[in-house]
Amino acid sequence: xxxxxxxxGRTAGLLLIGLILILYIALGFVYLQQGTKQGDxxxxxxxxxxxxSRQLASAEELEADYERVTNALAPMEEKALLDTLVSIxxxxxxxxxxxxxxxxxxxxxxxxxxxxxxxxxxxxxxxxIRVEGARESVxxxxxxxxxxxxxxxxVLKRVNISHITVPGEEETSASLDIDIYSKP
Numbered sequence: 089x090x091x092x093x094x095x096x097g098r099t100a101g102l103l104l105i106g107l108i109l110i111l112y113i114a115l116g117f118v119y120l121q122q123g124t125k126q127g128d129x130x131x132x133x134x135x136x137x138x139x140x141s142r143q144l145a146s147a148e149e150l151e152a153d154y155e156r157v158t159n160a161l162a163p164m165e166e167k168a169l170l171d172t173l174v175s176i177x178x179x180x181x182x183x184x185x186x187x188x189x190x191x192x193x194x195x196x197x198x199x200x201x202x203x204x205x206x207x208x209x210x211x212x213x214x215x216x217i218r219v220e221g222a223r224e225s226v227x228x229x230x231x232x233x234x235x236x237x238x239x240x241x242x243v244l245k246r247v248n249i250s251h252i253t254v255p256g257e258e259e260t261s262a263s264l265d266i267d268i269y270s271k272p
């Protein structure tokens with residue numbers, strides 16, 4: 089019996105040492121995995137600290153931004169919108185006179201009421217605006233419309249650009265569809 093207990097004790101000891109060794113290795117793997125997760129978390133904390141360290145806008149600045157957006161969404165007459173589009177084209181270096189044939193704006197459709205988020209807006213669509221000219225001029229025109237610098241309520245829906253190469257100079261033509269949002 090003592091011999092049996094002695095043998096069982098050695099086996100139990102070896103089993104206990106093996107179990108401790110397995111636990112030690114498992115904890116080592118968990119520790120190694122946490123090191124990379126801690127690095128990721130520290131990187132996220134650093135990014136958030138950069139954002140949170142910026143000073144928040146004052147109430148006056150927020151109110152001025154709100155006023156600017158409200159004014160930008162004020163309805164404009166169709167003629168004023170056409171004049172704005174023509175001036176953007178002229179500023180971009182596109183010839184807008186009828187003889188050149190480089191700029192054509194078809195008459196817009198009737199304004200349509202659309203619900204967007206919490207509010208409803210009046211949308212005036214201009215489809216198939218045709219622009220031709222030097223690549224830089226056409227791209228400047230599209231960029232101005234897309235950025236909303238000149239007309240903040242302008243939303244560029246689709247731009248189809250086809251490149252036409254003429255010996256000695258690169259010309260581009262584009263067909264644009266745009267929507268202009270305003271408060272009804």
